[in-house]
Amino acid sequence: MVHTRQNQNTFSTAQKRRFVDAVLALKRSGRYDEFVRTHIDFYVGDGDGALRVAHMTPSFFPWHRKFLLEFERALQKKDPGVTVPYWDWTVDRTPAVSLWGEDFLGGNGRRSDRQVTTGPFARRHGNWTVTEAVTDGDFLMRDFGRPQAPVDLPSKAELAGAMDETQYDAKPWNSLSAGGFRNKLEGWPSRRGDRTWFNHNRVHRWVSGHMLGAGSVNDPVFWLHHAFVDLCWSRWRRRHPDVDPYLPLERPGLGDPQHGRVLAAGDVMPPWNIPLRDMLEHTSLYRYE
Amino acid sequence: MNSRVSLTYPRPAESVAAPAATGRAPDGRPLLTRRSATLILLGAASTTAAVLQLRPSGTDEPGTGPESFDETYLGRRITGVRSSDAAAGGVPAWQVAVDGRPLHLMRRADGSYLSMVDHYASYPTPLDAARGAVAELGDQQLRPHVGGM
Ligand SMILES: [Cu+2]
Numbered sequence A: 001m002v003h004t005r006q007n008q009n010t011f012s013t014a015q016k017r018r019f020v021d022a023v024l025a026l027k028r029s030g031r032y033d034e035f036v037r038t039h040i041d042f043y044v045g046d047g048d049g050a051l052r053v054a055h056m057t058p059s060f061f062p063w064h065r066k067f068l069l070e071f072e073r074a075l076q077k078k079d080p081g082v083t084v085p086y087w088d089w090t091v092d093r094t095p096a097v098s099l100w101g102e103d104f105l106g107g108n109g110r111r112s113d114r115q116v117t118t119g120p121f122a123r124r125h126g127n128w129t130v131t132e133a134v135t136d137g138d139f140l141m142r143d144f145g146r147p148q149a150p151v152d153l154p155s156k157a158e159l160a161g162a163m164d165e166t167q168y169d170a171k172p173w174n175s176l177s178a179g180g181f182r183n184k185l186e187g188w189p190s191r192r193g194d195r196t197w198f199n200h201n202r203v204h205r206w207v208s209g210h211m212l213g214a215g216s217v218n219d220p221v222f223w224l225h226h227a228f229v230d231l232c233w234s235r236w237r238r239r240h241p242d243v244d245p246y247l248p249l250e251r252p253g254l255g256d257p258q259h260g261r262v263l264a265a266g267d268v269m270p271p272w273n274i275p276l277r278d279m280l281e282h283t284s285l286y287r288y289e
Numbered sequence B: 001m002n003s004r005v006s007l008t009y010p011r012p013a014e015s016v017a018a019p020a021a022t023g024r025a026p027d028g029r030p031l032l033t034r035r036s037a038t039l040i041l042l043g044a045a046s047t048t049a050a051v052l053q054l055r056p057s058g059t060d061e062p063g064t065g066p067e068s069f070d071e072t073y074l075g076r077r078i079t080g081v082r083s084s085d086a087a088a089g090g091v092p093a094w095q096v097a098v099d100g101r102p103l104h105l106m107r108r109a110d111g112s113y114l115s116m117v118d119h120y121a122s123y124p125t126p127l128d129a130a131r132g133a134v135a136e137l138g139d140q141q142l143r144p145h146v147g148g149m
């Protein structure tokens, strides 16, 4: 069964309600917090010597594709008609857009403690208590644009800079890769000392609050953000059909600093232990509208 | 200090020597040149320099030095100690705390630091990462037992 993911800004009131209800049902069952935990556990820094499968690594895209797919399947057990919508942050760029409405994800956090007080994920409704997190507050937090250190959502030009890359990824296969689509879209600056963050990372920073930290999955917008990241990957592949869809093809050798630390195209991907190759194409599983 | 430099970024020299299967860009340019490897080494060295500058300015108490920090920032006490067994994992490890609660730090390949509170940016030093985390914390405390891997 091939599902369709659509732009959240085309969602009807009924679609919003069904999506929100399925997410709340997952939260009630405890399954949602398992996703939060998995994401925390698989965030490994590229200066720390361990295998990285989720971030600062070539498998950033396939890992999150599978993570989203698992989430979508869990949602569909609650409501078979639900799919994860995507948030094109180059278009819907302000706190006033319908994404942040009372009937969808709710709005910005309040000034005093960044607590989200509107929408279905506001703590006061009793349906969204944060349990897997870094800080002790049990309410969802947002801080749009981080007024204390202002940041904008990525522009179309910034995204285009990633989409124009003609190679999937590049040595040294981490957050310092100067070329390649993956690091440009994941959004780490390749120059030492440069503290500018791009695309995917910049969106986490713009939403801020929980989205800034290890517990980013606590904010349901995580899924809509990563659905768009996934769509960008899909579009990138269509724009560059003749290049390797994934690099590295071979595992970095014994003398390479990345030996044992990144997945090659033929590897199996934890924690699901599926062939990474299975995630390079999605049209047999879902499509984007 | 030299041994510490090489520990910061394991075996950069070998990565130049080893011809990798995918070592060239489509235009034939080598992806990791000797120059970029040198830059990696320089980066590692400047990381060490940054760590050496960790002593908060204006403090001369015994026990406050490049291997540790202890200060009040935005009303929160932040402490950091560089583990003596840092060589075990190949990179220096820091035990950082805010008001006595552990703040787990991760390392980026350029030697900078990420905290559990801020995963989508990195800071030049553990002290900077701790200050960044405190600025994000607001009135909240770190939860116990939410470490990294
Ligand atoms: Cu992630």
Ligand SMILES: [Cu+2]
Pocket (backbone or CB within 6 Å): A200, A204, A226
């Ligand atoms: Cu993300």
